[in-house]
Amino acid sequence: xxxxxxxxxxxxxxxxxxxxxxxxxxxxxxxxxxxxxxxxxxxxxxxxxxxxxxxxxxxxxxxxxxxxxxxxxxxxxxxxxxxxxxxxxxxxxxxxxxxxxxxxxxxxxxxxxxxxxxxxxxxxxxxxxxxxxxxxxxxxxxxxxxxxxxxxxxxxxxxxxxxxxxxxxxxxxxx
Amino acid sequence: xxxxxxxxxxxxxxxxxxxxxxxxxxxxxxxxxxxxxxxxxxxxxxxxxxxxxxxxxxxxxxxxxxxxxxxxxxxxxxxxxxxxxxxxxxxxxxxxxxxxxxxxxxxxxxxxxxxxxxxxxxxxxxxxxxxxxxxxxxxxxxxxxxxxxxxxxxxxxxxxxxxxxxxxxxxxxxxxxxxxxxxxxxxxxxxxxxxxxxxxxxxxxxxxxxxxxxxxxxxxxxxxxxxxxxxxxxxxxxxxxxxxxxxxxxxxxxxxxxxxxxxxxxxxxxxxxxxxxxxxxxxxxxxxxxxxxxxxxxxxxxxxxxxxxxxxxxxxxxxxxxxxxxxxxxxx
Amino acid sequence: xxxxxxxxxxxxxxxxxxxxxxxxxxxxxxxxxxxxxxxxxxxxxxxxxxxxxxxxxxxxxxxxxxxxxxxxxxxxxxxxxxxxxxxxxxxxxxxxxxxxxx
Numbered sequence: 001x002x003x004x005x006x007x008x009x010x011x012x013x014x015x016x017x018x019x020x021x022x023x024x025x026x027x028x029x030x031x032x033x034x035x036x037x038x039x040x041x042x043x044x045x046x047x048x049x050x051x052x053x054x055x056x057x058x059x060x061x062x063x064x065x066x067x068x069x070x071x072x073x074x075x076x077x078x079x080x081x082x083x084x085x086x087x088x089x090x091x092x093x094x095x096x097x098x099x100x101x102x103x104x105x106x107x108x109x110x111x112x113x114x115x116x117x118x119x120x121x122x123x124x125x126x127x128x129x130x131x132x133x134x135x136x137x138x139x140x141x142x143x144x145x146x147x148x149x150x151x152x153x154x155x156x157x158x159x160x161x162x163x164x165x166x167x168x169x170x171x172x173x174x175x
Numbered sequence: 176x177x178x179x180x181x182x183x184x185x186x187x188x189x190x191x192x193x194x195x196x197x198x199x200x201x202x203x204x205x206x207x208x209x210x211x212x213x214x215x216x217x218x219x220x221x222x223x224x225x226x227x228x229x230x231x232x233x234x235x236x237x238x239x240x241x242x243x244x245x246x247x248x249x250x251x252x253x254x255x256x257x258x259x260x261x262x263x264x265x266x267x268x269x270x271x272x273x274x275x276x277x278x279x280x281x282x283x284x285x286x287x288x289x290x291x292x293x294x295x296x297x298x299x300x301x302x303x304x305x306x307x308x309x310x311x312x313x314x315x316x317x318x319x320x321x322x323x324x325x326x327x328x329x330x331x332x333x334x335x336x337x338x339x340x341x342x343x344x345x346x347x348x349x350x351x352x353x354x355x356x357x358x359x360x361x362x363x364x365x366x367x368x369x370x371x372x373x374x375x376x377x378x379x380x381x382x383x384x385x386x387x388x389x390x391x392x393x394x395x396x397x398x399x400x401x402x403x404x405x406x407x408x409x410x411x412x413x414x415x416x417x418x419x420x421x422x423x424x425x426x427x428x429x430x431x432x433x434x435x436x437x438x439x440x441x442x443x444x445x446x447x448x449x450x451x452x453x454x455x456x457x458x459x460x461x462x463x464x465x466x467x468x469x470x471x472x473x474x475x476x477x478x479x480x481x482x483x484x485x486x487x488x489x490x491x492x493x494x495x496x497x498x499x500x501x502x503x504x505x506x507x
Numbered sequence: 508x509x510x511x512x513x514x515x516x517x518x519x520x521x522x523x524x525x526x527x528x529x530x531x532x533x534x535x536x537x538x539x540x541x542x543x544x545x546x547x548x549x550x551x552x553x554x555x556x557x558x559x560x561x562x563x564x565x566x567x568x569x570x571x572x573x574x575x576x577x578x579x580x581x582x583x584x585x586x587x588x589x590x591x592x593x594x595x596x597x598x599x600x601x602x603x604x605x606x607x608x609x
Contacts, residue, residue: 041549060576061578063298068586073538114517141568156573
């Protein structure tokens, strides 16, 4: 009884905050609704037994990326008035139609695949960590990340290094 | 079902009360200690030796007039102190005061990471407080304060990773258990990490010598210039609650938490009479005393010196500490 | 309706995805467009984590961790480009970012 209640509350709030993000008039309000959205998505991950991912979502997304967006919004609106920035929505109708087409396609795929028997083609992938791992989600994720997915892990760290250098070079006034 | 709902609520009520009362007395303690360091007496009028000053300050703040600046964004102006206080108090839900389930509200497997994540949400209160005041000086001060906070967060997080390597778990109860099994407090095993977390904690909570963004002589009082009355008191509470959180984390990770010193030496067995949580509170107050002592003693860092220290000194030291910890863990 | 299956999570993910796509297509402020892209990435993450929970396979969570890391890198570089552009053109309206068009 508790689980559907939690899920439906979180789902409704997540989608409602998402709609508020794209329809808020002031950019700072959009950023604040985005923070709330990310915190609720982290709560959703906790209900899915992915507590390490939830904390990473709060730390990186809500506490890092959105702070960056907030900084840029404040720097950009220092010169102009905070609310205005005439947002000409002349392509609004076409945009909505295309988005509705995407939604219909996704819902169709979801329904068709859920009615098909799910167990036949998906097998449990071989995991290389020992069976008696007790540390919960964090330790299991650590084992998988450092044994099966080591090469993507190293590549992502190189990608982050390159992105760091790139962002500094792009945003500096004089090199 | 009622039982599993009522007991945590009771624990939360007790803990929140304890924290908020501690904050008011911490303000008084700070004024007294700084006064004694400067050869004067501090607040002496209200109550015997000024004890009731802790009650007078909140009453004054509550009764003040509530002013909102003209053309300030009213919703964000009210939201900013709330976004500063709530993360500072939420962190207390994972700080344990003993091994028994009575002494903590929740025991999660990623406790240390949870503390880091939730304190990084506290940055929003500072940024929004400065922005929503619709005034130049608070905006500049809030940008400086938030840049300082996120810079020192990096050094503290890397140091906490090396502490996780030492203790083998992210769980705060597990860290104290690891200190009990190893027989030595981690403050002696990793002194560099202790210094880094301490200095990083000073910078993250905007305390001396890193309190440039909120000093009265710089930038007219920082990001909470335009706040008065109840809203200012929320910022104030948030800052001191953050200090208590940092001292609790330092006490648990480096000073053995709620364990008495020398548990195996029979000459000191009278230490065991004092319950565990009193030991933790005593250690926390020791760390808080050092915080206040530093405020009374050291001059303030200039902003560029502060950022140089964070990026060019603390982060390399934290990385070297991490590598050395990893090597020692593998070799021994 | 009362039991939560992965289909529920997929539908939630699809609706959040659609909200993000509408944001990208309709809004003209480029920062709002970037934030809508983050919404799209989060919708995909929800789907991955829900299916990882269903099949007991941690690959979904690993993929979600990598998506979070790549989104951080993309946000940093994208906002760097935006700042460089803003310094030249003084506008964040995407209709005016036409320098490289013919």
